[in-house]
Amino acid sequence: MWHRDSDRFRLFTRRALMLGAGKGLLLTGLAARMYYLQVLESDRYRTLADENRISHRLLPPPRGLITDRFGAQLAVNRQNYHIMIVREQTPDVRRTLEILNQIIDLGPGIIERVERDVAKRRSFVPVTVRDNLTWDEVARVGVNAPDLPGLIIDAGRSRDYPEGPHLAHTLGYVAAVSEKELNGDPLLELPGFTIGKSGIEKVYDLALRGKAGTSQVEVNALGRVIRELEREEGESGNTVVMTLDLELQRYANQRLSRQESASAVVMDIHNGEVLAMASHPAYDPNAFTTGISHRLWNSLVNNPYSPLSNKAVNGTYAPGSTFKMCVALAGLESGIISADQRFFCNGYLDLGNARFHCWKRGGHGWVNMHNSLKHSCDVYYYEISQKIGIDRIAAMANKLGLGTETGIDLPNERSGLIPTKDWKEIQLGKRWQGGETLIASIGQGYVLTTPLQLCTMTARIASGKAVKPHLTRDHVAPDGISSRQNEEFPDLQISRASLARVRDGMNGVSNELHGTGYRARIDIKGMELAGKSGTSQVRRITMRERQTTGVLDNDDLPWKYRDHALFVAFAPIENPRYACAVVVDHGGGGSSVAAPIVRDLLIKAQELQSARPGISAADLPASAQLRPKPPQSEEGEG
């Protein structure tokens, strides 16, 4: 039998060796695979491993500051404390929130909302419980921290407008990015990131936004941050210095606040700097930065005095008699009319079978240009406009900045309207009627202007230059700030003599007895203003009304049918520096309602010497540039 066994053994040995060789081969295969993965393909896998573990996060840059011309802060970034809860760090989310609710008031439904959010997210992801904690609340939560496991207080930045409603219309506001505004920039997708939605915040959004920083963090498979590997700080946005003078602006708001609805603009006639721009009523832009409530929004939208609209640039009004300077200049420049030429006003002018009334029943008698402005005689302008025609008037109006946007750095500026014969034929398909020229000559009918255009017109009449208004001290572009210094506006190409005649008329309005603006003159030596009133109708006065009840008094009419009160002026008369326009919506008479406001604004502007140079972004002290600060430095006052 043993020989059989040795057969078996030999066979076994052969087979075992074959098997062993097979295993050796397989193990060699494993080693080869290891070599392939760990040496040949190593670089690729190393990259993949880094992609796994390294996550790039954007650091939102601090938004640029906005200051007034002297550096007073108008829009800043405030520390915004919010309280968050981390599920895995608290034994019982609900209990912790209930304790918190006893310490600070969370408001109804918050606990339920947080519980839902917490359940949806991974256990280590913080969920915001409440935003905008006051310093007092932060302190109370801090003191009770031992009873509140899993709660963290986080400081973020949110936009703050220290002046509240004072500058709402020019500054605008920021708010969360909407779906439509996403353009692939990952910065816009950061939760809580805000962008400019109106005003300067919108126009210069890119310059104010700054450059995002990045943080490289190591994350685990669940996305939890393990540590920060690298951090590249972003660049904060550019500081934008506005031309506004905060003092004057505040005063303008205060002065308008007695009216239901009004707007005012004060500008420097030489360089076009807008020193104050007010629109009343206003709203508090701070309400938008953290999300406005539905109720507040609805009340703003439905308010008949349209607080959301900046009426200085978005409101269009028939200029009324303030348009008469245009017509007068057009007459003088045409060569058809001379300043001394006189026309007789008996209270109306008949054209065809229509009768055009002067505002003064009984008429002004013989009137020359000076007096036509001083008394605001309508018949004089009916007469000269008939002679020079609508197109000459329109050309002069355009030259003075009416009928087109002024180009101010605000969104949605309205262009107003200066009608011409062609315009009517193209737009309305009807021939221009002679009577329409007459109506246009007193700034009624088709003529529409914005308060800013009227202010610009006044500035151009006062300076003789094609001044354009603007709101920032320097040119602001997405890639930075450049100086406006040494910028000269071209000459208007209107003869000095003509301008002098018209300015003389405006002087008469304000500084001569019986002038329509005499009561609202400035009788401080060296500060005198020269102006022009306007009262523009918003309803048609029928013949029947004239004959039966007489023209209804404004006070007897509902608010929305009352006349708009307008007044434009420049000051001082010698070496003019400031131009101002005020429109009081449905305010009544221009000389009685609007003129006193203009007077007060021009006195204030001269007292404040608003036109003194002010600063430029480049001159700002480094501290005002708002480089990213350590978060502690801003909360010191608490």
Added chain:
Amino acid sequence: MPFSKYRIGEDPDYVPIGRRLLLLNWTLVALITALSGIGFAMLYSAANGSLEPWAERQMMRFGIGAALMIIIAITDIRIWLKLAYLSYFVALVLLVGVEIKGDIGMGAQRWINLGFFQLQPSELMKISLVLALARYFHGLTVEETGRITLLLPPLLMVLAPAALVLRQPDLGTALLLVAGGGVIFWLAGVRMWKFGLILGSALAAIPIGWQFLRDYQKNRVLTFMNPENDPLGAGYHITQSKIALGSGGLFGKGFMLGSQSHLNFLPEKQTDFIFTMLGEEFGLVGGLALLMLYALVITYGYVIALRCRNQFGRMVAIGVTSTFFLYVFINIAMVMGLIPVVGVPLPLVSYGGTVMMTILVSFGLLMSVSIHRDIRISRQGNDDGRQ
């Protein structure tokens, strides 16, 4: 061969206990301890530098298992021969038992709770099958191995537990049982064409067998074919494992510094994917070193087999070594994306008590073969050389 010296009541092959301890393959014990030590280190790293929860328990299990291994090693090989069929029978009954219990319990329970220890019948079967088949073929001559009728019983012995385990479902263990059984058939001298026939019909049966696979098993195979199809689902394991290995490079990222492992991108890093972690932290050098250790252990098994003078021992030695090899190969090939993911741990290194026990018990048998290598056992198995 002189076998006349034998007298009743006296065993000429008896080896005293003390001598058996002397004959014990201490080098092999050292190799096994070294491999387990690497396991402890990796488990320590997997727990981010803590003995809890894995390393300490694994050490304790190794201690108990090593003691058991030595007891088995110094037990006379003939006792194991006698117990071979019994242990197979017990294992089979237990497998049926968990199958029935699993059905009743509505779950895939694979173990029996013995209070101090959870016995997995499938693990017991891995050893018992080798023992039983070795015993069976020990009794056959070369000519008898050629007879198909005599090959049917052992074939059944393999397929019955494999089918039961597959139903649990545990594809990995079923594969190990079939392959381990096949090795014994091969060593017994079954003709190659018969293997060819079986393999051929197995391939032909794949489309039929496919229908019996569970969804997750199908997914594993499909994912293996194309892991990038489903990078976050079933393919995630393999993709992350390859990234971890590849990023380890030549020398690795350093002990406890593997980003894939420590940031949890790598799943199951303490069990099935522990080799990946080793590869990430110690690189190609570390991986090859571990592979060399395994190769040494396997070579050792072959040396023991070839030096053994009884067929049973030889078969047990190669059988046990082959099962060990299969564990190593399947696990490492799996984590490197060479074969589909089947739940096979890396022996001695992966965390897990039962596998540790199985491996140490089987090494105990291997050492018993070595200690008792000079004992000759007749084909009937009872007596020595006499019939």
